[in-house]
Amino acid sequence: MVKDRWRWIAVSLAPVLAFTSVALAGGYVPGVTVTATGEYASRPVIHIVDGSGLTLNLDGVDGTHTVLEDGKMWLGGPPAGDDNPEVYFDLGQIHYIEYMMFWNYNGPAAAGIGVQEADIYYSTDSDPGTATWTLLTDDQVFSPGLGDDVTPFGQMVPIAVSARLIKLDIDKGLIDQTFPGGTGWTGISEVRFYDPNLCVNPSVGDIDKSCLVDLVDFAEFVADWLVCGMDPPEACF
8 A cells, every 4th residue: 555655656746857767778789699691710790799890989879890800890702602691680589679780891892892782681580590581671772881990880771670580681792793693702890789678777776677767666665665574574673
C-alpha cells in the first residue's frame, strides 16, 4: 500500500520534475560479432567491428580512420578465395537499428578496393547459416574511402528495422567489378550499428530499467527504506 502510494506520487510529479532526471539512452550496439565468406590473412573481417584504426569525433558517430591496412581493415574478394563476398553481422540480440555507420576501405589504394554497391538483408534469427533473410535495400551505394587519416568520412546508411542479423551481399567493388565474376579485391574499414533505445551507460540508480533515473526509481527506493531482509530483523539495527 505504501509502495503503491509512492509510485502514484512519483508518476504524477515526474513530468513536472523531469529536470531532475538523467537520460542515458541511445548509442551504438557493442559486442557485435562478424563473419565473412572470405578474408585476407593479415586483414581479417573482425577488424571492421573492433574499432581498430577508428577515431571518433566528439559526437561519437562520425570519425576518421587510419590508412594502415594490416590489422585495421577487412580485405576480401576473389583473391582471398571468395568469388561472391558477403559479410554477416550478429548483434547478439534483436535491436531496433535506426542506422548503420559505414567506413569504406581506406588504404592508400582505397579508390580501387572498397565496396561500391551491396544488397542489405536482415533477419531476426540467430544463425546466419540457417537464417531467413529479408531484403532491406537493393544496390545500396557506398561512398569511397579517402585514403587519408585526417578527414571524417563515415557514411550514415538508414536501416530502420528490428533485427539481430544484418548481411551485406557485395555486388560491386569500387573499380566497377561485379561479383560473382570479378577478379579484384573488396574491403571495409569499420561498421557500427545504432539503436536509439539502447541504454549505453546504465546507472545503478535506474531501478525500473527505463534508462532514466527519475522519481519512479526514487519511489521504489523509498518504499523499501529500512526494510530488513535478515532473520531476525533486529540484526539489521
